[in-house]
Amino acid sequence: MADLTSTFVGIKSPNPFWLASAPPTDKEYNVRRAFEAGWGGVVWKTLGSEGPPVVNVNGPRYGAIFGADRRLLGLNNIELITDRPLQTNLREIKAVKRDYPDRAVVVSLMVPCEEDAWKAILPVVEETGADGVELNFGCPHGMAERGMGSAVGQVPEYIEMVTRWCKQNTRMPVIVKLTPNITDIRKPAEAAKRGGADAVSLINTINSITSVDLDAMSPEPMIDGKGTHGGYCGPAVKPIAMNMVAEIARNAETADVPISGIGGITTWRDAAEFMALGAGNVQVCTAAMTYGFKVVQEMISGLSQWMDEKGYESTADFVGKATPNVTDWQYLNLNHVTKAVINQDDCIKCGRCYAACEDTSHQAILMSEDRVFTVDDSECVACNLCVNVCPVENCITMKTLEKGEVDERTGEKVGDYSNWTEHPNNPAVVAAE
C-alpha cells in the first residue's frame, strides 16, 4: 500500500489532507472529530490579537451556487476570523496537539500590520506546541476594511515586511497564505519568499456576489436588506486556484517555495491534481463543510489506490510532476492534430454536440435523418467543445493523427513539432529574418 505520510516544511502528518483555516477548525470539538475521521492536519481558524474578539454578523453568512440536483458548486461567506477569545483558542490548541502528536496543527494568524502585534502573538502560539503558523493575508471581506487580511496580501511590500517580522520572532515554520484577489499571483509569492517564508498556501477566497434578491434588490447573503461581497470557494474556484499554484510552481523565482494547495478540493483526484502541479500538500474547507469530516476517507482511499496503480510509493514521487508540462501558449505544438470521434455505441443521440458545433463552432458534426451524429474531419478543428458538452463520459474522444497522416481540413500532412515562435504568420519571426 502506498505511503501517504507527508512532510510539509518539516511538519509531519499521516496524510497530505489538512483542513484549511475556517469554521471546521474553529474549535477543539471540531478538530478532535476531524482527527478521528482521519484528517492529517488542520490549520486552526485564524486568531486575532489579544483583547475583545471580532464580532460576526448573525447571518445569513453564506450564499451558494448550485449545479444540477442542487449540488453545491460554489460557496460564498462573510465570516470574519475567529470570534472566540484568544486564550480559549490557545488552550484548546494545546490540548489537541498534546492528544494528537502525529497530526499537523498549524495556527493561522491575522493581527494588525505592526511588528509589536506579531511579536506579541507568536510566542503564545509557540507555547501551545503547534507545528507552525500560517499568515492570513487573504481574507477579502471585513478584515480587509481594517487594514488586515487581503489588504496586506495585495501589497507585496507588506507581505515581505510582515513575513520577515515573523521569521525573526519565531522558530516555527511560517506559511504565507495568499489572496487570489490580485492580478499576478507571482508577485505576492515572490514577496513572501523575500521575507523568508517557509511556504505559501493558496488560495484564500475570491471576492464575489453569489446572487441578488430581485424582490429586495439586495445582494445575497442579505443582512437586513443589505449585502456585501463575500469570499468565494468550493469546486467552482478549483481551476482558478490550480492556475495560481502552477504559476508559482513554474516561476523561476518561486519554484523552490513549497506550496500548500487550497481551493475547491473535494475528491482524491482534485488533491492529486493540485499536488501534480506542485503543491506539497492540500487544504480543504468547503468539501468538509458540504459533506462532513468523513469525506476525507474517500480522499485517502482514492489517493492511495491511484498511487498503487501508478507505482508511486510516496507523495513526493508525484508532487510537481505536471509542473514542467505547464508552459506558455507560444510553446504548444501547432502540428499536433486531433479529430473528434463519436462512439456510436455510447451515443444517446441528444444532439448537444451538434448544436454546439453547428451553432457556435466549426460546423463539423453531421446529423442524419435518423439522428446519427458523425464528425466531418474536413471541418473539425478539434476544439473539444463537443466532448465538453456531451453528457456521456468518453462517448466523444479525440483521436491524434500520426505524423505523416493527412489532416483532411488543411489537406496537409502532420509534421514535426513546431510552435508559434517559429510560425511564418508570427510577425516576430518575420521581423527576425
Added chain:
Amino acid sequence: MPNSQFTPGIASGRLSDTELKENFADLHAPLEAHEALVAADRCYFCHDAPCMTACPSSIDIPLFIRQIATGTPEAAAQTIFDQNILGGMCARVCPTETLCEEVCVRETAEGKPVEIGRLQRYATDTVMESGKHPYTRADATGKKVAVVGAGPAGLSAAHRLAMKGHDVTVYDARKKAGGLNEFGIAAYKSVDSFAEREVEWLLKIGGITLETGKALGKDFTLASLQDEFDAVFLGMGLGGVNALRAEGEDKSGVADAVDFISELRQSNDLSSLSVGRNVVVIGGGMTAVDAAVQSKLLGAQNVTIAYRRDKGAMGASQYEQELATAKGVRILYNAAPKKVIGNGAVEGVEFEYTTTEGGKLKGTGETVTLEADQVFKAIGQTLSGAPEELAMDGGKIAVSEVGATSVTGIWAGGDCASGGDDLTVTAVAEGRDAAEDIHSYLMGGA
C-alpha cells in the same frame, strides 16, 4: 420441441431453449460504467446514513458510492468487503426494497432511491472479475476452528477467522459449498454460476479447508469437534421443512418448493426439467415466490401462489409480489389449504377462504378448488439436527448478540441461530460477528 405450455400433466421442454435462456437471464442487468456514474451521482453522502443503519451488515454505503463516483470502484469494493465478504451475492439477492433502498432519503424525496444494490454489484464485480482477492492472512495463531455449514454464515465466519490467522476447516453435508446461495436463491438472481465463483474467490484467502459431503450428526459429533478444534461455529441453516397438515399431502406431484428450486439450480439443462401445466404454490414467503416464478419461467401455463393471510401479511415484499405478478403468476390471498385432491397423482387443491378477526385467522366456510398437476409447499423451513447440548430459542439455537451459544467454545449464526431475519446478508453479518468474538476468545481478549 415436443411439449408446450398446454401439454397436460408434468412435462419437460415446454419452452424453446431460446425462451428458457431469456427467461433465466439476469433479473437486473449489471450497470455499465456510465450508468454507474449517473446512479452514484444521486447519492447525497448523508450523515449517519439511514441506508447504512438499515443494512444488516452495516456497509458504509455513502462512502462506497462516493468511491464509485470518484472513479475508484476497487476502493468501493474494499469498503463493502470489509463489512460483508459476500457483498457480491448480497448485491444480487438482498431485498433492498425493504432494507437500504427503502430508507434512502431520495426514496423519501422522489420515490426513487439510489440504486444501492446495483451499485454494490458494480463495485464488487469490478474486483471479483479481476480475480484479485484483496485480503491477506495475519500471522498464524496456531488455533484451529471448525465451521459447520458452508452457507453464507459459515463462509463469512471462515473468511474472517482465516484472515485473523486461524486455521479453519469448513464441513458441509452437501457435495458442494455455498448453502442456499448455491441451492436456494432464484436462478435469475445469481446467473453464470456466480455462487460457485464467489466461493472460489473467497477461499483464495487461504487457510480454509473445505470438507464437503461431511455432516454433523452423521460423520462427526459436536463433541468430536470440540476435542479436535479450539472453537466451533455452527452455520447449518434450516434443513427441515414444515408439513402442510392438509389431507392428501402425500399424493404424487406434491413436493417441497426448496427441493424443486435446488434441482433447478443444479440443472445444466433447463429443458430437461419437468414442471406442471397447472402449478399451485402454497406459502407466502420468498421461497413461494421463487418457486412460482421459476415454474412460470420454465413454461407452466398457470401458476398460482395461495397464501392463507392477506397481502400485507405476506412475507415476500411488495416488490417480490409485483415481480411474481409481472411474470404472470397469480396470487390468491386469504386461501388456506384444506385437502389435496387426486387419485394417486394430484389433480387439484381445495382451499377455504379466510378472514382475520381480532387478530385471529378464521375460515369463512366458503371453499374453492384450484386445478393442479403440481403442488409446491413453501410454508417455511425448520432447523433439523441441532446438537442436543445446545439451548434452543423458538426452534433455533439460542445465541447472544455475538453468536455465542449456551456452551462455551461454540458459536452459531445464520438461519439456524435465534435473532435476525432469515436473509443472506444477516447470515453474513452474524458469521462475521461470531468470528470476531471467537477471535477475541481464542486470543484471550475480552
